[in-house]
Amino acid sequence: xxxxxxxxxxxxxxxxxxxxxxxxxxxxxxxxxxxxxxxxxxxxxxxxxxxxxxxxxxxxxxxxxxxxxxxxxxxxxxxxxxxxxxxxxxxxxxxxxxxxxxxxxxxxxxxx
Amino acid sequence: xxxxxxxxxxxxxxxxxxxxxxxxxxxxxxxxxxxxxxxxxxxxxxxxxxxxxxxxxxxxxxxxxxxxxxxxxxxxxxxxxxxxxxxxxxxxxxxxxxxxxxxxxxxx
Numbered sequence: 001x002x003x004x005x006x007x008x009x010x011x012x013x014x015x016x017x018x019x020x021x022x023x024x025x026x027x028x029x030x031x032x033x034x035x036x037x038x039x040x041x042x043x044x045x046x047x048x049x050x051x052x053x054x055x056x057x058x059x060x061x062x063x064x065x066x067x068x069x070x071x072x073x074x075x076x077x078x079x080x081x082x083x084x085x086x087x088x089x090x091x092x093x094x095x096x097x098x099x100x101x102x103x104x105x106x107x108x109x110x111x112x
Numbered sequence: 113x114x115x116x117x118x119x120x121x122x123x124x125x126x127x128x129x130x131x132x133x134x135x136x137x138x139x140x141x142x143x144x145x146x147x148x149x150x151x152x153x154x155x156x157x158x159x160x161x162x163x164x165x166x167x168x169x170x171x172x173x174x175x176x177x178x179x180x181x182x183x184x185x186x187x188x189x190x191x192x193x194x195x196x197x198x199x200x201x202x203x204x205x206x207x208x209x210x211x212x213x214x215x216x217x218x219x220x
Contacts, residue, residue, distance in 0.1 A: 006155075033207070042212040043156075043199070050206060058207075090155050097206055098143045098163075103155030 002027045006091050006104035012112050013078065013085060021076045021107045023091035031094040032074035033101065036060060036087045043090065049074055050096075078109065086111050114139045114204040118211035125190055125218050133185040133214045135200030144203035145183050147176050149196045150213070156199055159185075190218045 004025045013019045025032065034046040045058030049068040063082025068074055074093075078085045088108050092101040117136045125131055137145065144163055148156035160169045162178040169176050173194060175186045185198055197215045201208040 004155075031206075043210045045207060048207060088153075092155075098203060100144075100146050100148075100158045100161055101156075101208060102158065105155050106153070108153070 004091055004093055004102055004104035006089075006107050008107060009105065011107055011109045013109060014112060016080045018077055018079050019109065021078070021089055021091075021109070023074045023076065023104060024072055025074075025093045025102075026072060027093055027102060028071070029093035029095055029102070030071070031096055032068070033092040033094070034058075034064075034066065034074070034076045035090045035092065037090060037106075038087050046076065046089075085109055114202055114209050116200055116202045116209050116211040118198075118200050118214050120214060121212070122215040122217070125187075125216070127191060127218055127220050128189050130186070130188045130190070132187070133198055133216070135183040135185070135211055136181060137183070137200075137202050138181075139202055139204060142203075145178060146201045146203070146208065147183070147185055148199040148201065150199055151196050159198075187216070190216075192218045192220050194218050 007022045031050050033048045035043040044060050046064050047066040049055035065077045090106050091104045094101045115138045119134045147159040150156040160176040165180045167178050173188050177184045195218045197213040199213045200211040
């Protein structure tokens with residue numbers, strides 16, 4: 001079955017470390033997205049990519065970086081510049097405008 | 113500016129007590145309004161897409177409707193397993209604009 005796989009499910013980061021969250025899809029979707037979700041809050045867009053080798057900043061891109069070298073993969077790096085990284089991170093993909101998103105199961109990142 | 117507002121923030125119902133969740137929106141050109149369900153610690157799960165005023169879609173105990181200014185998610189005779197956060201999103205300029213969600217709790 002097609003879908004989106006996020007890994008790991010739980011991730012712990014020490015102060016000053018960079019960490020990378022994995023997102024892989026086998027739906028043949030062109031567009032991919034990264035969201036951050038904090039308790040009691042809605043989804044906030046970090047980065048999105050509509051095509052391979054191209055991506056755009058979302059509303060809260062500071063302290064994050066991404067790459068899109070393959071259609072299937074859209075990893076997110078949380079850098080040490082992100083001062084409050086503890087959150088639930090969701091990856092999604094879509095066929096394009098007018099279509100809904102398919103979400104992964106999320107990665108919960110905690111700073112220790 | 114395109115916007116989405118959901119109400120209420122939380123809704124507690126007894127099992128079997130029907131009700132509706134609201135999603136108000138403003139958009140320059142509607143390309144789709146989406147409803148999702150999210151369980152704690154999981155990614156949102158797609159429920160419905162609505163594209164034009166007057167459109168309705170149903171799935172089990174859920175029915176989504178759309179007017180030019182708002183969408184309703186009607187839940188009929190809910191069961192405890194319908195407890196979740198329901199999210200509404202608007203298609204705007206190659207990305208979705210999300211409401212903050214309504215947390216629905218169904219008590220047995």
